[in-house]
Amino acid sequence: MTANPTRLGAIREIEANVAPAPFFDTAEKTGAIYGENVFSLSVMQKRLPKSVFKSVAATIQKGEKLDPAVADIVASAMKDWAMEKGVTHYAHVFYPLTGLTAEKHDSFMEPVGDGTAIWEFQGKTLVQGEPDASSFPNGGIRATFEARGYTGWDVQSPAYILENPNGNTLCIPTIFVSMTGEALDHKTPLLRSQNAMSEQAQRVLALFGHEDIDNVVSYCGPEQEYFLVDTSFVNARPDLLNAGRTLFGAKPPKGQEFDDHYFGAIPERVLGFMHDTERALFKLGVPAKTRHNEVAPGQFEIAPVFERANLASDHQQLLMSTFRSIANQHGFECLFHEKPFAGVNGSGKHVNFSFGNGNQGNFLSPGDNPHDNAQFLVFCAAVIRAVHLYGGLLRLSIASAGNDHRLGANEAPPAIISIFLGDQLQDVFEQIAAGGATSSKQKGVLSVGVDTLPDLTKDAGDRNRTSPMAFTGNRFEFRAAGSNQTVAAPMVIINTIMAEALDYLATEIEAAVNAGTEFNAAVQSVLAKVMEQHGAVVFNGNGYSEEWHAEAEVRGLRNLRTTVDALPEYVSPEAKKLFSTYGVFNEAELESRFEIGIEQYVMTVNVEANLTGEIAKTTILPAAVRYQTELASNVAALKAAGIDPDTGDLQTVTDMIAALRSGIAALDAAKAGEHDLEGLAEAAYYRDNLLPAMLQIRAAADEIETFIADDLWPLPTYQEMLFIR
Numbered sequence: 001m002t003a004n005p006t007r008l009g010a011i012r013e014i015e016a017n018v019a020p021a022p023f024f025d026t027a028e029k030t031g032a033i034y035g036e037n038v039f040s041l042s043v044m045q046k047r048l049p050k051s052v053f054k055s056v057a058a059t060i061q062k063g064e065k066l067d068p069a070v071a072d073i074v075a076s077a078m079k080d081w082a083m084e085k086g087v088t089h090y091a092h093v094f095y096p097l098t099g100l101t102a103e104k105h106d107s108f109m110e111p112v113g114d115g116t117a118i119w120e121f122q123g124k125t126l127v128q129g130e131p132d133a134s135s136f137p138n139g140g141i142r143a144t145f146e147a148r149g150y151t152g153w154d155v156q157s158p159a160y161i162l163e164n165p166n167g168n169t170l171c172i173p174t175i176f177v178s179m180t181g182e183a184l185d186h187k188t189p190l191l192r193s194q195n196a197m198s199e200q201a202q203r204v205l206a207l208f209g210h211e212d213i214d215n216v217v218s219y220c221g222p223e224q225e226y227f228l229v230d231t232s233f234v235n236a237r238p239d240l241l242n243a244g245r246t247l248f249g250a251k252p253p254k255g256q257e258f259d260d261h262y263f264g265a266i267p268e269r270v271l272g273f274m275h276d277t278e279r280a281l282f283k284l285g286v287p288a289k290t291r292h293n294e295v296a297p298g299q300f301e302i303a304p305v306f307e308r309a310n311l312a313s314d315h316q317q318l319l320m321s322t323f324r325s326i327a328n329q330h331g332f333e334c335l336f337h338e339k340p341f342a343g344v345n346g347s348g349k350h351v352n353f354s355f356g357n358g359n360q361g362n363f364l365s366p367g368d369n370p371h372d373n374a375q376f377l378v379f380c381a382a383v384i385r386a387v388h389l390y391g392g393l394l395r396l397s398i399a400s401a402g403n404d405h406r407l408g409a410n411e412a413p414p415a416i417i418s419i420f421l422g423d424q425l426q427d428v429f430e431q432i433a434a435g436g437a438t439s440s441k442q443k444g445v446l447s448v449g450v451d452t453l454p455d456l457t458k459d460a461g462d463r464n465r466t467s468p469m470a471f472t473g474n475r476f477e478f479r480a481a482g483s484n485q486t487v488a489a490p491m492v493i494i495n496t497i498m499a500e501a502l503d504y505l506a507t508e509i510e511a512a513v514n515a516g517t518e519f520n521a522a523v524q525s526v527l528a529k530v531m532e533q534h535g536a537v538v539f540n541g542n543g544y545s546e547e548w549h550a551e552a553e554v555r556g557l558r559n560l561r562t563t564v565d566a567l568p569e570y571v572s573p574e575a576k577k578l579f580s581t582y583g584v585f586n587e588a589e590l591e592s593r594f595e596i597g598i599e600q601y602v603m604t605v606n607v608e609a610n611l612t613g614e615i616a617k618t619t620i621l622p623a624a625v626r627y628q629t630e631l632a633s634n635v636a637a638l639k640a641a642g643i644d645p646d647t648g649d650l651q652t653v654t655d656m657i658a659a660l661r662s663g664i665a666a667l668d669a670a671k672a673g674e675h676d677l678e679g680l681a682e683a684a685y686y687r688d689n690l691l692p693a694m695l696q697i698r699a700a701a702d703e704i705e706t707f708i709a710d711d712l713w714p715l716p717t718y719q720e721m722l723f724i725r
Contacts, residue, residue: 004711010232017331019272037161038285039078047077059155063215066155071123079121082170089169092129092151094176095186096136097596101317104131127153133178139592141182148179157314160284173314182589186488189584193495196582200502208375214357218495220312222487223303225294225347227335233716234333239611244337247612250705251343252719262295273330280322286315296344297722313488338482339405346406347483351490354475365474371428371437374523381530386497388537391417392569397490399566401604403482413468413480416552416559418539420467433531466543499582563601564683570594598683605686612694613667619714620701627708628653656704663697
């Protein structure tokens with residue numbers, strides 16, 4: 001065990017950790033608490049007049065326009081319900097382009113003239129709020145002196161009560177727009193893209209003879225990966241504390257190479273954290289379903305049941321804030337950074353998605369014989385076309401400085417966007433391209449050779465964890481999303497490019513039928529055309545391999561390796577045309593997001609560069625010099641005693657210090673050289689100059705860590721942070 005006082009103190013604090021009392025009451029019925037703090041449809045049905053409830057339900061379930069006349073009645077019922085649960089304040093909750101959740105709390109209390117007060121919540125207050133729009137990222141849409149912005153109630157995402165020992169708050173999910181109507185958030189474009197996709201999907205359904213066509217929605221089930229590290233370690237690591245990832249750290253003697261953490265027994269302390277987070281999520285109506293150890297030591301995952309994408313996005317933001325809060329109560333920090341530790345797997349947020357409605361079901365469910373399921377094949381072909389044409393936008397949707405450290409490693413898909421269909425579907429589409437599909441590969445039976453076990457059903461195709469976009473049975477899984485981002489960003493892109501693809505397919509089929517082609521023949525012809533024009537995006541092989549990079553280039557697939565490469569997709573002519581056609585973004589909104597993306601990238605790298613230089617100069621270099629001094633003193637003492645000393649260690653550490661100082665000088669020079677740059681040029685400079693200089697410092701520092709006397713090394717090590725809990 002270390003003799004360094006800082007690290008030893010952190011370990012002692014962990015040893016003395018006492019878990020908080022379980023949140024679960026042993027007498028509490030777990031199922032009874034689900035949705036307890038949600039102003040759900042069932043709650044509204046009990047508290048609203050029948051006509052008002054029907055009006056609100058039609059908006060939630062069918063996407064009909066909200067009747068403003070019902071707002072006062074809903075607001076009064078919502079206030080009464082909340083106050084019965086100890087609520088005194090309400091907050092419009094919105095999702096600005098910081099990637100975090102924002103809220104402003106207001107009291108229900110309204111003073112009256114006689115010195116008393118009443119508790120009131122009016123419909124106009126429920127429907128609309130007014131936060132400052134100049135203090136959030138806006139990319140130039142709002143000047144500093146133009147402060148007015150609006151929040152607007154999203155009735156499709158239910159209000160909920162956020163419990164806190166210091167008071168409960170009624171939270172109302174809202175959009176956030178400027179005074180001139182531009183979106184300043186993630187929810188507004190998500191709702192717009194949902195409308196665009198639904199309109200085109202309904203056209204396709206009508207072609208297949210459906211008459212009772214309900215509003216079409218995208219569904220989302222995001223899997224969330226995260227790390228848990230003891231707070232004592234994080235407090236002793238300025239890089240983790242300020243950047244969310246380690247900027248230094250030598251590889252531990254044991255990492256994840258034994259695969260012994262993945263799906264292993266969940267540590268007792270971690271399981272206590274999971275129990276408490278799940279209870280909190282259940283009360284908020286978040287359908288947390290699966291939990292397990294992930295591949296890297298200290299890494300875990302939670303996965304929910306599918307929900308409408310808009311609600312799934314809100315719930316993801318709520319999940320992340322809940323995890324952070326409850327982790328602190330258990331003495332942990334919950335790390336959502338995509339790559340908090342070099343040398344072990346980073347964290348993603350796999351965005352599973354599908355499309356459907358209440359009447360026609362899931363449109364990405366192939367059935368037992370997908371070759372006979374023409375409607376499924378049309379929607380699947382739409383995904384193929386969309387991903388091939390707009391792979392750059394999909395790459396953009398998951399671009400961040402953090403995710404750049406993860407994409408392309410042997411843990412995450414490459415920045416090349418391709419589709420994995422699996423053996424069964426690839427075979428069907430190859431038949432279509434060759435003239436017509438007549439059969440589907442069937443599920444098999446797997447005998448495991450144990451007499452007491454029944455034979456297992458074997459799927460018609462394997463899964464592929466190296467693909468950015470993989471078909472997994474009745475949905476696609478977009479695996480490239482980063483763990484720290486909102487799922488709204490990729491879902492906006494997916495909805496919009498699906499709107500374009502479904503629009504194209506519906507138009508082609510309509511034209512063929514109007515020209516006298518029989519419907520099934522028209523569908524077959526269009527599907528074959530899609531595979532001819534866009535089949536290059538389908539790849540069932542190893543996306544991690546170098547051979548795939550070369551093959552993808554031959555196929556014409558783009559490889560936008562970094563965020564700086566991807567950001568210009570916002571302002572490309574193709575993007576402007578796409579988003580304006582379907583009413584998702586106007587040109588000003590795209591330009592603003594482009595500017596914000598650059599700004600956030602530059603600020604992130606700049607903070608990390610400042611931290612790297614500071615830690616190297618004030619923490620690591622002094623520790624190395626102390627060790628050098630100890631060795632030099634030892635050499636001098638041996639010489640004084642007449643003993644010929646071995647100066648190898650002294651020379652080694654002296655060379656290491658020189659390498660560290662060289663790296664520090666390189667970083668200082670790189671930081672001094674970008675003063676006249678701005679915009680994308682500045683971001684490219686940071687990528688090409690600051691990041692390599694930071695890596696140069698890290699390489700020298702990590703080598704020192706493996707050589708220096710343990711009692712002198714000042715930072716908690718990977719071995720300690722990943723394995724002690």
